Amino acid sequence: MEKRQLHSSQLQQSQQPLNIITNTINSRPSLLRKPTTTSTTSNDRISYPPSSDSKFIQQQPLLTNADIKLEDIENSSGNSGNNILKNSINNVSMQISQLNSSHHSRALLMQKRNNPTTNIRPTVKKKLDDTHKPLASNFKKPVAPISKLNNTSMNNNNNKINNFNNTNNTNNINSKNDISPTQNTTKTFSPNSSLLNSSIKFEKSNFFSTMYSSPTTTTTSSTIINENNNNISMSSNNSSFDLQQQHALHERMNKIDQFTQTVRGNLQTQFDNISEQLKPPRLSLSIQDIKTRLDYEEKNKEVEKVKLELKNVLQSFKEKEKELMEAHYKVSQLSLIKDNMERDLQQSNQTILDLQHEIRSSSLKAIEVDEKFHNMTSVTKDLDDEIIRLNQLVNQRDVEIESLKKDNRDLLEKSRADEKLRRKLHNTIQELKGNIRVFCRIRPDFSSPDGLNGNVFNLPPGTDNLVEVKSPTIGSFNGEASIKKTAFTFDRVFGPASTQEMVFEDISQLVQSSLDGYNTCIFTYGQTGSGKTHSILGDLKVPSQRGMIPRTVEKIFSSIQELSEKGWTYQIECFFLEIYNETINDLLNTTSKNNNNDLKYEIKHNLENNVTTVTNMTVVPVTNPKQVYELLALANKTRSVAKTLCNERSSRSHTVFQLKLTGFNQQSSERTQGLLNLIDLAGSERVSRSGVEGKQLKETQAINKSLSSLGDVISALANKEQHIPYRNSKLTFLLQNSIGGNSKTLMFVNISPELKDLQESTSSLRFAAKVNSCELGVARKQKII
Numbered sequence: 001m002e003k004r005q006l007h008s009s010q011l012q013q014s015q016q017p018l019n020i021i022t023n024t025i026n027s028r029p030s031l032l033r034k035p036t037t038t039s040t041t042s043n044d045r046i047s048y049p050p051s052s053d054s055k056f057i058q059q060q061p062l063l064t065n066a067d068i069k070l071e072d073i074e075n076s077s078g079n080s081g082n083n084i085l086k087n088s089i090n091n092v093s094m095q096i097s098q099l100n101s102s103h104h105s106r107a108l109l110m111q112k113r114n115n116p117t118t119n120i121r122p123t124v125k126k127k128l129d130d131t132h133k134p135l136a137s138n139f140k141k142p143v144a145p146i147s148k149l150n151n152t153s154m155n156n157n158n159n160k161i162n163n164f165n166n167t168n169n170t171n172n173i174n175s176k177n178d179i180s181p182t183q184n185t186t187k188t189f190s191p192n193s194s195l196l197n198s199s200i201k202f203e204k205s206n207f208f209s210t211m212y213s214s215p216t217t218t219t220t221s222s223t224i225i226n227e228n229n230n231n232i233s234m235s236s237n238n239s240s241f242d243l244q245q246q247h248a249l250h251e252r253m254n255k256i257d258q259f260t261q262t263v264r265g266n267l268q269t270q271f272d273n274i275s276e277q278l279k280p281p282r283l284s285l286s287i288q289d290i291k292t293r294l295d296y297e298e299k300n301k302e303v304e305k306v307k308l309e310l311k312n313v314l315q316s317f318k319e320k321e322k323e324l325m326e327a328h329y330k331v332s333q334l335s336l337i338k339d340n341m342e343r344d345l346q347q348s349n350q351t352i353l354d355l356q357h358e359i360r361s362s363s364l365k366a367i368e369v370d371e372k373f374h375n376m377t378s379v380t381k382d383l384d385d386e387i388i389r390l391n392q393l394v395n396q397r398d399v400e401i402e403s404l405k406k407d408n409r410d411l412l413e414k415s416r417a418d419e420k421l422r423r424k425l426h427n428t429i430q431e432l433k434g435n436i437r438v439f440c441r442i443r444p445d446f447s448s449p450d451g452l453n454g455n456v457f458n459l460p461p462g463t464d465n466l467v468e469v470k471s472p473t474i475g476s477f478n479g480e481a482s483i484k485k486t487a488f489t490f491d492r493v494f495g496p497a498s499t500q501e502m503v504f505e506d507i508s509q510l511v512q513s514s515l516d517g518y519n520t521c522i523f524t525y526g527q528t529g530s531g532k533t534h535s536i537l538g539d540l541k542v543p544s545q546r547g548m549i550p551r552t553v554e555k556i557f558s559s560i561q562e563l564s565e566k567g568w569t570y571q572i573e574c575f576f577l578e579i580y581n582e583t584i585n586d587l588l589n590t591t592s593k594n595n596n597n598d599l600k601y602e603i604k605h606n607l608e609n610n611v612t613t614v615t616n617m618t619v620v621p622v623t624n625p626k627q628v629y630e631l632l633a634l635a636n637k638t639r640s641v642a643k644t645l646c647n648e649r650s651s652r653s654h655t656v657f658q659l660k661l662t663g664f665n666q667q668s669s670e671r672t673q674g675l676l677n678l679i680d681l682a683g684s685e686r687v688s689r690s691g692v693e694g695k696q697l698k699e700t701q702a703i704n705k706s707l708s709s710l711g712d713v714i715s716a717l718a719n720k721e722q723h724i725p726y727r728n729s730k731l732t733f734l735l736q737n738s739i740g741g742n743s744k745t746l747m748f749v750n751i752s753p754e755l756k757d758l759q760e761s762t763s764s765l766r767f768a769a770k771v772n773s774c775e776l777g778v779a780r781k782q783k784i785i
């Protein structure tokens with residue numbers, strides 16, 4: 001501002017040049033137009049569109065007279081650019097002012113030459129006037145337009161001018177060579193010289209410095225001039241000039257005039273250039289307008305800057321808004337997460353509360369458990385002591401047990417030996433008793449209160465094997481009736497009062513023989529209704545009335561249980577068949593029943609092991625008495641029963657109940673197999689008495705045949721005949737291995753106590769006595785290979 005004010009004051013002092021410049025600017029509105037740059041280089045030509053900005057102002061030709069470098073302008077911006085333009089205008093104004101001042105000085109000099117007090121001659125004065133007039137007129141003449149200005153030259157000139165201005169004028173003044181007229185001539189007027197303007201300016205400066213400097217400076221300048229002009233000196237303080245000096249001065253003035261002309265021409269050129277550049281804006285705008293415009297530009301610049309900042313702010317705002325949206329989204333997400341976490345936290349808190357509750361409960365329980373554990377610890381200690389004591393006791397017991405085991409082994413060994421001995425003795429006894437024994441059982445007399453018909457049978461007291469049959473006879477001499485007593489001796493005679501239990505007690509030894517591996521056969525023989533079935537089967541539903549079969553079964557299973565302690569195990573298989581009219585029926589086969597011709601039952605004997613089998617027979621393994629009872633009930637249903645005149649329940653067939661007993665001793669590895677036959681023979685009544693006929697007659701004949709065959713076999717065995725007629729009947733053939741030397745046979749002869757049955761009873765007793773008289777030899781034990 002200070003510099004600008006200074007320039008303004010200078011402009012005030014030289015109104016004319018300022019006006020010229022102002023008018024020039026006002027007449028050059030195009031200066032304010034924005035240049036249309038065809039090239040960005042400083043050497044390119046620039047055109048100016050109708051706009052203005054700082055860049056344009058920086059490159060306008062006016063700057064050629066300002067101390068501005070184009071690079072400075074290009075590098076400047078904003079207010080600095082405007083300031084440079086203003087400074088250049090001020091510099092131009094100052095130059096113009098200097099020129100005016102020069103012109104004024106020259107006028108003073110001319111006045112001084114015209115002043116009589118000076119020694120300047122009128123010719124000199126005239127010359128000065130002549131010299132001054134064109135210069136003054138030239139300053140007053142309107143600026144002629146310059147067709148074209150080489151910008152490159154302009155810029156170069158500007159650079160030179162700047163260099164000149166930047167350097168100290170004083171230093172340049174001291175340069176003698178630069179003010180040489182010769183040099184001025186060659187450099188100043190060379191149209192293509194790049195140093196044209198600078199030289200001109202240099203000359204101008206030297207000139208003005210020389211002519212219008214202070215007295216001290218003038219002296220120095222004069223000295224310089226004198227040196228360049230063969231020591232011609234000029235001093236303003238010297239009031240008297242001699243002629244030579246005047247001549248020299250005159251020449252000097254001429255040179256000055258020439259120089260002035262030159263300077264004026266150059267200035268004119270510069271002014272023309274400036275006028276050309278400043279013509280439109282200078283014509284329309286004032287400096288104030290420019291300033292206003294500059295302010296406006298500054299404002300626009302600020303506005304642009306503000307817009308740019310606003311744009312940046314908007315951009316930033318958008319970014320911030322976007323960030324805010326993202327932040328909002330994140331906040332919403334975080335809010336959801338927060339809600340979830342709060343729910344989880346609530347659940348966790350609830351869980352913690354529950355867990356704390358459980359922990360408290362567990363703690364209480366733990367305390368209780370600790371107390372129990374403490375108590376248990378003491379109890380455990382007591383128990384440990386007890387265990388130690390018991391262990392000691394156990395050890396003692398182990399020793400005792402070991403001793404007892406040894407004793408037991410010894411006892412078992414002894415027991416086996418005893419058992420072996422028992423069996424041997426038992427067999428010996430059975431052999432001594434006979435391998436075929438006959439028991440007689442007299443049925444109770446249902447008409448007698450005591451059941452005993454003493455008129456027919458007499459059982460002598462003190463005997464159990466004798467029965468006397470009282471049979472009335474008519475004497476041949478006198479014709480008087482008499483009682484004939486016939487005594488029959490058997491192995492055992494059971495009277496009418498004998499119970500099922502008493503009968504079985506004596507036959508149980510045979511059961512034991514079956515378990516020892518012997519074939520045994522127990523059969524009942526007697527007329528119909530004599531009590532055969534009662535003795536062999538009895539009433540299964542009444543335990544006291546159960547016959548030999550159920551009691552044998554019970555005896556077998558109880559004996560098996562006892563023998564198991566001695567290492568014996570048994571497998572029991574059950575068969576139940578009948579022989580009806582010399583035909584074998586399977587009573588345990590409910591499908592075939594009777595008269596089933598599809599199955600053929602054939603009796604086969606194994607001569608090696610004396611085992612008899614019947615083909616296609618149903619074999620039922622039994623493990624307990626109940627199973628046997630069920631089989632007996634089943635067989636009773638299928639048994640052929642025919643109503644006869646003698647006994648409505650008379651059996652018309654032979655029934656054979658077989659138990660195959662297979663034993664194995666794990667200790668001795670001994671194996672045994674015995675077959676127990678319990679046979680209920682059909683009634684042996686005579687055909688004439690029974691009154692049967694037809695089919696039943698045939699049945700009776702078959703029954704009698706089989707019973708007769710049985711007697712024949714026993715007779716043959718008793719007579720030790722070579723041929724034993726086993727094959728005469730199915731019954732004898734079936735019992736081939738059960739009657740004879742390889743078996744133990746027990747025959748029950750059942751007797752009816754009734755007088756009407758006396759003849760049949762006597763016949764049965766005779767048959768039984770015949771059997772009882774037989775020696776069937778020594779029974780052999782059946783062994784399984």
Ligand SMILES: Nc1ncnc2c1ncn2[C@@H]1O[C@H](COP(=O)(O)OP(=O)(O)OP(=O)(O)O)[C@@H](O)[C@H]1O
Pocket residue numbers: 442443444496526527528529530531532533534535647649650651681682683684750
């Ligand atoms: N010792 C006895 N004690 C009591 N009742 C008996 C005795 N013996 C036989 N009875 C009875 O006499 C009847 C005939 O006996 P049982 O049926 O046993 O004769 P049976 O010889 O088998 O005749 P059948 O040859 O016709 O079969 C039966 O009612 C039976 O209960």
